[in-house]
Amino acid sequence: MNTTQGTAAGSAGRPGTVRVVIVDDHAIFRSGLKADLDASIHVVGEAATVEQAIAVIAQQRPDVVLLDVHLPGGLGGGGREVIAGSAALLPDTRFLALSVSDAAEDVVAVIRAGARGYVTKTISGAEITDAVHRVAGGDAVFSPRLAGFVLDAFGTAPADIADDELDKLSARELEVMRLIARGYSYKEVAKELFISIKTVETHVSAVLRKLQLSSRHELTKWAAERRLL
Amino acid sequence: MTTLPARPPLARSSDRVIAGVCSGLAVHLGWPVKNVRLAMVLASFAGGAGLVFYAWLWIMVPTADEAARRNARRPASPIAPAVSQPGQVPAQAIMSDGGTSAGPAGSVPAGTAGTHGTGGTAGAPWFKVRGMRYGKEILLGSGLLLVAGIMIAQMLGVDVSLGTLIPAAAVLGGASIAWMQLDETRRAGLVDKTKADQAGGWGRLAAGLALVVAGVLVMVSGSGSWEQTWLALLASVAVLGGVVLVLLPWALKFWRDLEAERAGRIRETERAEIAAHLHDSVLQTLALIQRRAGNEHDVVRLARAQERELRGWLFQDPGRESGQLSDRIKAVAAEVEDLLGNAVEVVSVGDATMTEAHEALVQASREAMVNASRHGGGTVSVYLEASDGQAEVFIKDRGPGFDLGDVPADRLGVRESIIGRMKRHGGSAAILSTGNGTEVRLRLPAAAEHAEGKS
Numbered sequence: 001m002n003t004t005q006g007t008a009a010g011s012a013g014r015p016g017t018v019r020v021v022i023v024d025d026h027a028i029f030r031s032g033l034k035a036d037l038d039a040s041i042h043v044v045g046e047a048a049t050v051e052q053a054i055a056v057i058a059q060q061r062p063d064v065v066l067l068d069v070h071l072p073g074g075l076g077g078g079g080r081e082v083i084a085g086s087a088a089l090l091p092d093t094r095f096l097a098l099s100v101s102d103a104a105e106d107v108v109a110v111i112r113a114g115a116r117g118y119v120t121k122t123i124s125g126a127e128i129t130d131a132v133h134r135v136a137g138g139d140a141v142f143s144p145r146l147a148g149f150v151l152d153a154f155g156t157a158p159a160d161i162a163d164d165e166l167d168k169l170s171a172r173e174l175e176v177m178r179l180i181a182r183g184y185s186y187k188e189v190a191k192e193l194f195i196s197i198k199t200v201e202t203h204v205s206a207v208l209r210k211l212q213l214s215s216r217h218e219l220t221k222w223a224a225e226r227r228l229l
Numbered sequence: 230m231t232t233l234p235a236r237p238p239l240a241r242s243s244d245r246v247i248a249g250v251c252s253g254l255a256v257h258l259g260w261p262v263k264n265v266r267l268a269m270v271l272a273s274f275a276g277g278a279g280l281v282f283y284a285w286l287w288i289m290v291p292t293a294d295e296a297a298r299r300n301a302r303r304p305a306s307p308i309a310p311a312v313s314q315p316g317q318v319p320a321q322a323i324m325s326d327g328g329t330s331a332g333p334a335g336s337v338p339a340g341t342a343g344t345h346g347t348g349g350t351a352g353a354p355w356f357k358v359r360g361m362r363y364g365k366e367i368l369l370g371s372g373l374l375l376v377a378g379i380m381i382a383q384m385l386g387v388d389v390s391l392g393t394l395i396p397a398a399a400v401l402g403g404a405s406i407a408w409m410q411l412d413e414t415r416r417a418g419l420v421d422k423t424k425a426d427q428a429g430g431w432g433r434l435a436a437g438l439a440l441v442v443a444g445v446l447v448m449v450s451g452s453g454s455w456e457q458t459w460l461a462l463l464a465s466v467a468v469l470g471g472v473v474l475v476l477l478p479w480a481l482k483f484w485r486d487l488e489a490e491r492a493g494r495i496r497e498t499e500r501a502e503i504a505a506h507l508h509d510s511v512l513q514t515l516a517l518i519q520r521r522a523g524n525e526h527d528v529v530r531l532a533r534a535q536e537r538e539l540r541g542w543l544f545q546d547p548g549r550e551s552g553q554l555s556d557r558i559k560a561v562a563a564e565v566e567d568l569l570g571n572a573v574e575v576v577s578v579g580d581a582t583m584t585e586a587h588e589a590l591v592q593a594s595r596e597a598m599v600n601a602s603r604h605g606g607g608t609v610s611v612y613l614e615a616s617d618g619q620a621e622v623f624i625k626d627r628g629p630g631f632d633l634g635d636v637p638a639d640r641l642g643v644r645e646s647i648i649g650r651m652k653r654h655g656g657s658a659a660i661l662s663t664g665n666g667t668e669v670r671l672r673l674p675a676a677a678e679h680a681e682g683k684s
Contacts, residue, residue, distance in 0.1 A: 184625075
């Protein structure tokens with residue numbers, strides 16, 4: 001999947017297997033997660049602090065980093081700081097945020113830093129394997145809660161043509177977000193809206209891009225109210 | 230005294246002969262206007278006292294219109310009935326104690342009313358209540374009376390040495406001003422002293438100091454020449470400067486220690502609170518889980534309940550008002566989780582204030598959650614979207630699904646508690662079931678809420 005990545009230390013990875021680094025300060029959680037992950041996912045490194053994570057990621061150049069939102073070390077920025085510190089690798093190495101936190105500020109902060117998705121730590125091994133593959137393939141992973149945050153932040157009114165396209169979600173994107181918030185899988189969303197899964201993925205990626213890039217007034221205000229900026 | 234609370238505020242009436250002073254006074258005192266006017270005229274013959282009094286009131290007392298306008302702007306006017314006083318005193322004391330430190334300027338001698346509970350304040354409580362508002366006026370009045378008394382005594386031939394009295398009065402006045410300041414800062418809490426309205430505080434201190442110094446100077450200078458006085462003044466200033474120079478580092482250190490100790494105490498209190506909370510919740514639950522380790526169902530249920538409680542404690546925004554629709558939905562989701570053991574995940578977007586129709590929506594949602602948890606098994610997803618126009622709740626499970634037509638007519642769960650209830654309150658309910666799960670969609674338009682609210 002990463003044909004451009006020839007310079008990586010170690011093998012570039014056989015097709016179908018994904019090289020993953022797990023970053024979490026709880027050793028118990030790391031080993032539990034490793035045991036839960038599918039055979040198609042190869043854990044090449046682990047880290048417990050911001051500094052360790054940046055070093056391991058730079059050395060291993062994994063396809064996906066499973067990143068806890070809250071981490072000790074560094075300047076106290078946690079997962080956000082790890083992404084910022086690995087910015088040079090960003091197009092090839094993708095980040096999936098993992099958190100027990102329900103706080104919008106934690107979640108949206110790592111997404112805006114560049115993570116491709118967010119899942120809660122309570123999801124099953126099969127689900128997280130699926131999410132890792134999805135992120136490795138360049139898609140975004142939205143949990144119902146993240147979709148809820150997005151709808152909260154962008155508002156539930158669809159964009160007019162005249163609006164800056166980054167500032168609001170289109171009617172279709174809103175529909176997709178609503179269905180995800182209601183607990184639909186991508187497949188179910190596709191079926192419900194009579195579109196292909198690929199189209200659903202396109203919409204979700206577009207929403208992720210807007211969430212990362214939008215500087216719209218309401219989003220800034222929304223973020224400021226939650227002490228995100 | 231007893232009629233005071235009912236007394237209308239003093240204001241110049243529009244029913245007037247010259248400036249409305251007499252009729253205004255009459256209304257205020259509850260006397261007939263005629264008597265007041267007669268008294269005023271009679272007093273005018275006593276050395277023009279009535280005229281002076283009339284002129285003074287004309288200047289000082291606002292007309293009824295002005296008074297009304299002023300009261301609208303500033304409800305706690307000094308002329309306002311005293312009946313509102315007792316209620317306000319503790320509120321203000323607590324407020325300034327809590328750190329706002331913006332105590333009203335009129336409440337200088339308020340004392341440490343109750344909040345600090347220091348010994349000396351337990352005395353005459355009525356004075357605090359009354360003195361709070363009128364302290365200045367009473368002080369000024371007694372001062373004037375004293376001056377008048379001295380003047381009368383002098384006229385009657387008693388020898389009063391003004392040369393001693395005036396400086397002594399100045400010293401007394403200056404000292405009392407400075408001490409009033411100390412009292413106020415103590416009331417506001419020592420820590421807020423830095424933040425207290427400094428301009429006023431410094432001004433008062435300077436005024437007090439000037440008065441005292443001038444008084445002392447005049448008293449001292451009476452017994453010696455000016456050169457001597459200047460010399461003495463210079464010497465005392467030098468001594469004072471030296472004392473300040475020596476004591477300043479010590480005072481600063483004392484202040485810093487005080488601050489550090491306070492910060493430490495706050496941290497300690499916070500830590501104790503967190504420890505108490507963890508002990509009451511997490512530790513108890515962990516103990517329970519260990520005892521029930523054999524029963525997976527119980528362990529999951531306990532862990533979920535504890536997780537929910539801890540999340541609520543950690544992530545709840547304290548500034549948000551509670552009792553909203555999303556809170557109610559989350560509360561019933563928690564109930565269902567405890568009841569049946571399956572996780573119920575709630576995602577909410579927007580919020581609404583609860584109405585009667587909303588309560589029906591919550592109850593219908595609860596019924597749907599119970600069904601989804603019982604028959605679907607596994608996690609139940611709940612999505613609430615509330616806007617100005619409507620409130621929608623979606624409850625989804627991943628169970629085997631069912632056909633509404635197959636449900637026996639005597640089973641009231643779905644038909645009555647969900648569909649019927651929503652219809653009665655102007656909303657709608659739809660149930661979509663496939664082999665991969667069931668979704669209940671509840672919708673309540675805002676217009677229906679209002680209609681329901683009136684009936």
